[in-house]
Amino acid sequence: MYKHYFLAALALSLLSNTGHATAKQSSEVDSFCKSIIDTEIRRGAKAFTESMVQRMTKRVMKKHKVTTTEQAKRCIIMQLIEHKVPFED
Numbered sequence: 343m344y345k346h347y348f349l350a351a352l353a354l355s356l357l358s359n360t361g362h363a364t365a366k367q368s369s370e371v372d373s374f375c376k377s378i379i380d381t382e383i384r385r386g387a388k389a390f391t392e393s394m395v396q397r398m399t400k401r402v403m404k405k406h407k408v409t410t411t412e413q414a415k416r417c418i419i420m421q422l423i424e425h426k427v428p429f430e431d
Contacts (some may be wrong), residue, residue: 375417
């Protein structure tokens, strides 16, 4: 069921290994991603769409300017997996 999550997260994590974020920045980004997804779930999101992931990516990029798009998407997808939220195609 979550096979596409795993493959997407794996691909994005491989791409994001070229980033220059420090451990502290990575931790801050992870916390921010978690808070974004928690907020969406509290608002009633039952599943996430590509447009929602794009919107969340933009929020992460705006808040943490050093983060690459791939790192932001990887973080969001990993948090979606952790929350076990389905993804609509």
